[in-house]
Amino acid sequence: MKKAFVTGATGQDGSYLIELLLEKGYEVHGLIRRSSTFNTSRIDHVYQDPHEKKLHFYLHYGDLSDTGNIRKLIFDIQPDEVYHLGAQSHVRVSFDIPEYTADITGLGALRILEAIKDFEKSHDKKIRFYQASSSEMFGSTPPPQNEKTSFHPRSPYGCAKVFAYHTTVNYREAYNMFAVNGVLFNHESERRGETFVTRKITRGIARILAGLDKKLYLGNLNARRDWGYAKEYMEAAWMMLQQDKPDDYVIGTGETHSVKEFVQAAFKHAGISDWKKYVEIDPRYYRPTEVDSLIADPSKARKKLKWKPKTTFDSLVRLMVEEDLRVYSPNIKEA
Ligand code: NAP
Ligand code: G4F
Secondary structure, eight states: OOEEEEESTTSHHHHHHHHHHHHTTOEEEEEEOOOSSOOOTTTHHHHHOTTSOOOOEEEEEOOTTOHHHHHHHHHHHOOSEEEEOOSOOOHHHHHHSHHHHIIIIIIHHHHHHHHHHHHHHHSSOOOEEEEEEEGGGTTTSOSSBOTTOOOOOOSHHHHHHHHHHHHHHHHHHHHOOOEEEEEEOOEEOTTSOTTSHHHHHHHHHHHHHTTSOSOEEESOSOOEEOOEEHHHHHHHHHHHTTSSSOOOEEEOOSOOEEHHHHHHHHHHHTTOSOGGGTEEEOGGGOOSSOOOBOOBOOHHIIIIIOOOOOSOHHHHHHHHHHHHHHHHGGGOOOO
């Protein structure tokens, strides 16, 4: 039985990856932060399904700032694969807490790589490492963006991810480690954090229809993103660690839409044509520097991993709207 260690186990991607690894028969260890409120809502169902045979799923308290704890977990668990998904992942927030973001999102990767390097020196075992890199690293470099595109990050988050990206490449080259970067473009789902724009929109619409909110306040509607479905992107992450050789891959759909187009499509799926009645611009959601346009060129992943996206933009918007309407449906008023 293969063993995997997943940081960011309680996040959107962590939840899909853990499901995938358990389905494949892995023993899965997740890193979880201590919180004063429950923070396992995305993975609770993994414990609860009574139909499954006993799942080998364990959670360990820890924090990416804590070198000793990370090191202990790597040495104790002795995983075959590490999926490093944990991060302060919010771009707008990274302008408010840049030092914390650099520590967790940047140095966090270094701490894990150092622990793996030292483990490999003293044990007869190799550990494969996946770094959750981001299209945010491309920043202002014009699209389409692929593995050869230069980085020009536009946020403390983007800068931290560039550090983690290069550190991953450096450890691969310097210590012959199986360390890869998955450079993932925006990926969303019904489990997306509520303050990222797609989920903020679909949840906001459901709350308006339920009579809980009157308006949806947004920032820059002109930014363009390449949005895909998170579950499929975690399949790509797993595939990267199953290759013969470590390499870096761009994962995205190759299609771009503006935030405004997402808003229009989401309101339409909820049966509202006049979205402008409900949406207000609030400059507090603007960023000091913005990433204007992202479009993936995922041809390398298509060719080498045989990975391609299945969920279209319209289906993604629909599934997110439908799920938020279902969550808020007890409150939805008769039209
Ligand atoms: P997410 O939902 O925000 O999840 C982030 C995870 O990191 C959560 O489990 C969070 O724990 C954990 N975390 C945050 N700070 C931590 C700390 N100090 N110590 C330990 N754990 C910590 O993010 P996601 O969308 O799943 O993304 C997963 C990874 O992919 C991130 O590294 C993100 O930057 C990267 N990425 C995401 C996208 C995307 O579009 N989703 C695209 C490219 C790259 P709590 O639950 O306790 O907060
Ligand atoms: O949903 P967002 O916050 O995602 P962003 O900044 O693209 O970052 C996400 O994708 C990255 C991959 O490229 C990940 F690495 C990162 O961890 C995260 O998952 O914002 C998308 C766009 C931005 O241009 C933003 O300015 O939507 C615009 N936007 C407009 N109004 C808004 C809002 N974003 C947020 N969060 N909230 C708004 O009200």
